Amino acid sequence: MRFKxxxxxxxxxxxxxxxxxxxxxxxxNRDRPTPLSFKEWLLQGIRHYENQGFKFExxxxxxxxxxxxxxxxxxxxxxDFKDEYxxxxxxxxxxxx
Numbered sequence: 001m002r003f004k005x006x007x008x009x010x011x012x013x014x015x016x017x018x019x020x021x022x023x024x025x026x027x028x029n030r031d032r033p034t035p036l037s038f039k040e041w042l043l044q045g046i047r048h049y050e051n052q053g054f055k056f057e058x059x060x061x062x063x064x065x066x067x068x069x070x071x072x073x074x075x076x077x078x079x080d081f082k083d084e085y086x087x088x089x090x091x092x093x094x095x096x097x
Contacts, residue, residue: 035093038085 003009053069066074
């Protein structure tokens with residue numbers, strides 16, 4: 001490949017070297033979001049669905065009653081939310097990173 005001048009060739013080679021180093025060190029694309037903690041993820045999800053008209057009520061320490069607008073209630077346990085967090089949210093965040 002021919003370049004206009006030696007500076008262009010040097011800059012391309014330095015850019016390639018930096019890219020290889022960044023990939024090796026795992027510091028590429030730092031602007032990607034880090035996964036939320038379980039508590040943050042749960043509270044953010046509840047706020048999102050409350051804005052859409054869902055009603056949330058704690059039945060007991062481990063069970064939550066969720067009433068979608070115009071539909072029958074759904075009961076979810078803490079284990080259900082934890083399972084969704086670990087098996088759906090975290091793998092999606094890791095795929096995007």
